[in-house]
Structure formats: C-alpha cells, structure tokens
Amino acid sequence: MDAPVLEPLPDYRAYPPDEMEARARAFHEDLRRRRTVRDFAPTPVPRAVIEQALLAAGTAPSGANLQPWHFTVIEDPAVKRRIREAAEVEEREFYSGGAPQEWLDALAPLGTDEHKPFLETAPVLIAIFAQRFGILPDGRRAKHYYVPESVGIATGFLIAALHHAGLATLTHTPSPMGFLNEICGRPESEKPTILLVVGYPVEGCTVPRHGGLKKPLGEIASWI
Ligand code: IYR
Numbered sequence: 001m002d003a004p005v006l007e008p009l010p011d012y013r014a015y016p017p018d019e020m021e022a023r024a025r026a027f028h029e030d031l032r033r034r035r036t037v038r039d040f041a042p043t044p045v046p047r048a049v050i051e052q053a054l055l056a057a058g059t060a061p062s063g064a065n066l067q068p069w070h071f072t073v074i075e076d077p078a079v080k081r082r083i084r085e086a087a088e089v090e091e092r093e094f095y096s097g098g099a100p101q102e103w104l105d106a107l108a109p110l111g112t113d114e115h116k117p118f119l120e121t122a123p124v125l126i127a128i129f130a131q132r133f134g135i136l137p138d139g140r141r142a143k144h145y146y147v148p149e150s151v152g153i154a155t156g157f158l159i160a161a162l163h164h165a166g167l168a169t170l171t172h173t174p175s176p177m178g179f180l181n182e183i184c185g186r187p188e189s190e191k192p193t194i195l196l197v198v199g200y201p202v203e204g205c206t207v208p209r210h211g212g213l214k215k216p217l218g219e220i221a222s223w224i
Helices: 016-029 047-057 077-098 099-109 145-165 179-184
Strands: 069-075 124-131 133-136 141-143 168-172 189-198
Touching: 016 145, 016 168, 016 179, 047 124, 047 145, 069 179, 077 179, 124 145, 124 179, 133 145, 145 168, 145 189, 179 189
Parallel strands: none
Antiparallel strands: 069 124, 124 189, 133 141, 168 189
C-alpha cells in the first residue's frame, strides 16, 4: 500500500462566533425557502448553472473518496418524451393497485397521480446513478463503499446548489426506474436513484400548503 501523501488543510476559514451564527442563520433562511415544485415553465436554464451545480455535487464526501455517482443531464425533447412515457407506465401501475393503500394515503396531501407532464415541460432532467461498483480499465470490478450514503449526500449538495442559484427542483422517483439505464446508456452496474427535475416554477405555481412545514428542532434533534 502506498503511504498517504498529506498536505496542509487548504483554504479552511474560521469565523468569530457571531459571524458563524449569522452565516448559519442565513444558510437556513435560504434553504427553508426551497419548495418541491411540480409545475415547471419551459424556459431554458443556463447550461453553466447546471454545470456549476454538478461541480458542487461532485465535492460531496464519499466512501474512500471513490465518488460513486454519475449524473446524466437530459435536455433533448425526444429523450424527455421517452422518459415521460416510460415513467408513466410505471406510475399507472403504481397508482392503480401496485402501491399499498397506506402509501397512497400518505401521498394524498401531495395531490400526485400517474400524469407526469413535468418530465417534458421542465427544461432539464438529471438522472442520478449510483455506481454499485466501479469498472477498472482491465474490466475487473472495483469495490465501492457507502454508495447510497455518498450518492444521497451528493444529491443533497446538488439540490441545495440549484436552489441557491434560483432554480426549482423535484426529486422524482418513478418506481422501478430501470428504464433510465437504457435511455441514458448507463451500464447495469449503475442503479438509477433519483430523476431530478430542474427548471423555473411556472407562473402562478402552487404547492401543497402544509408540504413546507418542517419539524421543529426539538423533534429532529437532541443534545445529550
Ligand atoms: N413515484 C410516485 C409516487 C411518489 C412517492 C413518494 I414516497 C413521493 O414523495 C411522491 C410520489 C410519483 O412520483 O407520483
């Protein structure tokens, strides 16, 4: 095994406590404005914004820094149509008997159904793939570690980066979504995890009134 090559921690920034608190507060204030949107305008989004948000996602920590993710950005209307058609096949099955009643009841406040027009109207879809294992240049498998955790963290960074830039997102999860491998040309070693829908909210966009209610601190955290 090679010995690790270490370097001084680059560009760490410490802040006085007051400034720290102000920064933490401002970050929360910005993130709490994020809402999941299901009605998108067809307005195109600048490619550089998507690129920078993907670079932000790519800074996420990952098991052994193996970065076990791939993001396929879909803008082609014909490909979006194929994805919508494939997703709606699964969703029809889900909403008409495939899903247990308890699940459907939990979704009722969101008002979702099998129709997914946003998969065509939104300017950008990002299919997020988790690389269950890597493929070495000689074709052998390279083990990946903490893959769901790593991809989940990167996805969180991506959503936060897009929100920060002023774009709305929807974390869409057609189930199952194996069709994304074929449409995006990704190998079977990669598991599609989320189809992130990205764009501007349509004018007059509405969201579920209570959908933005987040649990108070006392319910999500404890100090011991
Ligand atoms: N994939 C379906 C159902 C769905 C499931 C959950 I969990 C949600 O939070 C929202 C929807 C759909 O997209 O309609």
